Amino acid sequence: xxxxxxxxxxxxxxxxxxxxxxxxxxxxxxxxxxxxxxxxxxxxxxxxxxxxxxxxxxxxxxxxxxxxxxxxxxxxxxxxxxxxxxxxxxxxxxxxxxxxxxxxxxxxxxxxxxxxxxxxxxxxxxxxxxxxxxxxxxxxxxxxxxxxxxxxxxxxxxxxxxxxxxxxxxxxxxxxxxxxxxxxxxxxxxxxxxxxxxxxxxxxxxxxxxxxxxxxxxxxxxxxxxxxxxxxxxxxxxxxxxxxxxxxxxxxxxxxxxxxxxxxxxxxxxxxxxxxxxxxxxxxxxxxxxxxxxxxxxxxxxx
Amino acid sequence: xxxxxxxxxxxxxxxxxxxxxxxxxxxxxxxxxxxxxxxxxxxxxxxxxxxxxxxxxxxxxxxxxxxxxxxxxxxxxxxxxxxxxxxxxxxxxxxxxxxxxxxxxxxxxxxxxxxxxxxxxxxxxxxxxxxxxxxxxxxxxxxxxxxxxxxxxxxxxxxxxxxxxxxxxxxxxxxxxxxxxxxxxxxxxxxxxxxxxxxxxxxxxxxxxxxxxxxxxxxxxxxxxxxxxxxxxxxxxxxxxxxxxxxxxxxxx
Numbered sequence: 001x002x003x004x005x006x007x008x009x010x011x012x013x014x015x016x017x018x019x020x021x022x023x024x025x026x027x028x029x030x031x032x033x034x035x036x037x038x039x040x041x042x043x044x045x046x047x048x049x050x051x052x053x054x055x056x057x058x059x060x061x062x063x064x065x066x067x068x069x070x071x072x073x074x075x076x077x078x079x080x081x082x083x084x085x086x087x088x089x090x091x092x093x094x095x096x097x098x099x100x101x102x103x104x105x106x107x108x109x110x111x112x113x114x115x116x117x118x119x120x121x122x123x124x125x126x127x128x129x130x131x132x133x134x135x136x137x138x139x140x141x142x143x144x145x146x147x148x149x150x151x152x153x154x155x156x157x158x159x160x161x162x163x164x165x166x167x168x169x170x171x172x173x174x175x176x177x178x179x180x181x182x183x184x185x186x187x188x189x190x191x192x193x194x195x196x197x198x199x200x201x202x203x204x205x206x207x208x209x210x211x212x213x214x215x216x217x218x219x220x221x222x223x224x225x226x227x228x229x230x231x232x233x234x235x236x237x238x239x240x241x242x243x244x245x246x247x248x249x250x251x252x253x254x255x256x257x258x259x260x261x262x263x264x265x266x267x268x269x270x271x272x273x274x275x276x277x278x279x280x281x282x283x284x285x286x287x288x289x290x291x292x293x294x295x296x297x298x299x300x301x302x303x
Numbered sequence: 304x305x306x307x308x309x310x311x312x313x314x315x316x317x318x319x320x321x322x323x324x325x326x327x328x329x330x331x332x333x334x335x336x337x338x339x340x341x342x343x344x345x346x347x348x349x350x351x352x353x354x355x356x357x358x359x360x361x362x363x364x365x366x367x368x369x370x371x372x373x374x375x376x377x378x379x380x381x382x383x384x385x386x387x388x389x390x391x392x393x394x395x396x397x398x399x400x401x402x403x404x405x406x407x408x409x410x411x412x413x414x415x416x417x418x419x420x421x422x423x424x425x426x427x428x429x430x431x432x433x434x435x436x437x438x439x440x441x442x443x444x445x446x447x448x449x450x451x452x453x454x455x456x457x458x459x460x461x462x463x464x465x466x467x468x469x470x471x472x473x474x475x476x477x478x479x480x481x482x483x484x485x486x487x488x489x490x491x492x493x494x495x496x497x498x499x500x501x502x503x504x505x506x507x508x509x510x511x512x513x514x515x516x517x518x519x520x521x522x523x524x525x526x527x528x529x530x531x532x533x534x535x536x537x538x539x540x541x542x543x544x545x546x547x548x549x550x551x552x553x554x555x556x
Binding site (some may be wrong): 198 | 327353356357358377379381382383385388389390397399401402403430431432497
C-alpha cells in the first residue's frame with residue numbers, strides 16, 4: 001500500500017524501494033549460507049575436536065610410558081591399560097553404584113532447577129523479598145558442604161537417599177538462583193516500557209518478557225549447576241560412606257582406597273568423570289538448541 | 304483550528320535525584336499535526352514524549368487530553384527498535400494484540416496488513432538478528448500499526464540509521480501519517496529531518512529543559528526531494544538553527 005502510494009507521490013522513490021528489497025534478500029541469503037556452513041562444519045573433522053583429542057591421546061601414552069619405565073607399583077599408580085581392564089572386570093559391581101549416584105544427582109538437580117527458578121521469580125517480584133532473603137541464599141552457598149553433610153545425614157538417618165539429595169541440592173541450587181535473578185532483571189528497558197504502555201499485567205510481563213530474557217542466564221546456571229549436583233552427591237556419599245552407609249559410586253571409590261584396590265578406585269573415578277562430562281555436554285547441547293535461533297552465544301560467525 | 308488533542312500547561316518534571324528535566328513547558332497538539340521536538344541532548348525532549356505516553360508522572364503543571372479515548376489510541380516507537388530477539392518478526396508484530404488477549408491465528412490478517420505496509424512481506428519468520436537496522440525499525444513501526452493508533456509518539460526512531468535508509472523511512476512515515484490521519488509527535492536531533500517531516504518544529508533548550516521556539520513549516524505535503532533542495536527548506540533549517548544557537552547562548556530567541 002505504501003509503495004503504491006509513494007510511487008504515485010514521488011516516482012523517484014521506487015528504485016530506493018527495490019534497493020531496500022535487494023538489501024533485505026542479501027541479508028537473508030547470507031544467513032542461509034551461514035546455516036548451511038554451520039551444519040557442514042559439525043560433520044567434518046575440525047580443529048575444534050582434533051586438538052583436544054590429540055592432547056588426550058598424548059597424555060595417555062605419556063602416562064603409560066611413565067608407568068612402564070619407572071616400574072611404579074600398580075597400588076600407587078596403575079597404568080591406563082590396567083585401569084581399563086579393571087573397569088571392564090568390575091563393571092557389574094560399579095555400574096549399579098553409578099546409577100545410584102546418577103539418581104541422587106538427577107533428583108538434586110531437578111530440585112535445584114525448580115526451587116532455584118521459583119525462588120528467582122519470587123525475588124524479582126519485590127525488591128524487599130530479594131533484599132531479605134538473598135543473603136541467606138549466599139550463606140547456604142558459602143557454607144562448606146563437607147561440614148554440614150554429617151548433620152544432614154544424622155537428621156535424615158532413616159532416609160540416606162534423601163539426605164544425600166538434600167546435600168547435593170544445597171550445592172547445586174545457588175547458581176540457578178543467582179543467574180536466573182540476574183536474567184529476570186536484565187530485560188530490555190525499552191521493551192519493559194512497551195509492555196507497560198500496552199497495559200501488560202505482571203503475569204504477562206513475566207511470561208512474555210522476563211522469562212525469555214532470563215533464558216540464556218538460566219541455561220548458564222544449569223550448566224554450572226549440573227556439574228555441582230554431581231560434586232555435591234559425591235561429597236555427601238563420601239561423608240555418608242565414612243559413617244558406614246552404603247551408597248553410590250563415591251562409596252566404591254572410598255572402599256577401593258581403603259582396600260588398596262587402586263586400579264578399581266581409578267576405574268570408579270573414570271566412571272564418575274565420564275558422568276560429569278556427560279551432564280555438561282547434555283546441558284550445552286540443550287542450551288545451544290534453545291538459543292540457536294536468537295542468542296549471540298549460540299550463533300556461529302565467521303569473524 | 305479544531306479543538307486540541309492534548310495540551311501541556313506549565314509542565315515541570317523533576318526526577319527523584321533532583322534533576323530538573325523540564326521546566327514550564329507549554330505545548331498544544333492538534334489532531335493531524337506532525338510536530339517535531341528538536342534540541343541538544345539533555346533538553347528533555349524524550350521526557351516530554353514519555354510524559355505524554357504516561358511513562359511517568361508530571362511533577363508540576365498539567366497534561367490534559369481533550370478526549371480520554373484518544374489517550375488509549377497512542378503508539379510508541381523507541382529509539383532502538385526494541386524488538387524481542389527470541390521472537391520472529393510475526394510474533395514481534397503480534398505482541399500488542401497478544402497482550403490484549405488476542406491470539407495469533409484470528410489476528411493474522413491484521414498482522415499481515417501491518418507487515419505489508421512497512422514492506423516486510425516475506426520476512427515474517429525471520430528473527431531480528433537477521434535483519435538490517437532499517438528493517439528492524441520497520442518491524443517496530445509495524446508493531447505500532449497493529450493497534451490502529453491515531454497518535455504516534457516516536458523517540459529518535461531513525462537516529463542510528465544511515466542517511467539513505469533514514470530518508471526512505473522518513474517518506475514511509477509521512478505516507479502513513481497522511482494515509483492513516485495520524486497525529487505525530489516526533490523527537491529528533493536532526494534539524495533537516497525535523498523540517499522535512501513536520502508541520503511544526505518545536506525547539507527546546509537544556510538545563511533546565513524548556514521550549515524556546517515554535518516554528519510552523521508552512522509547506523504542502525506530500526513532500527519530495529524538490530522540497531529537500533529548495534531555498535524554502537534552507538530558510539526553515541536556518542531558522543531552527545538560529546533558535547537552537549540562541550538557546551545555547553542563553554538569550555531567548
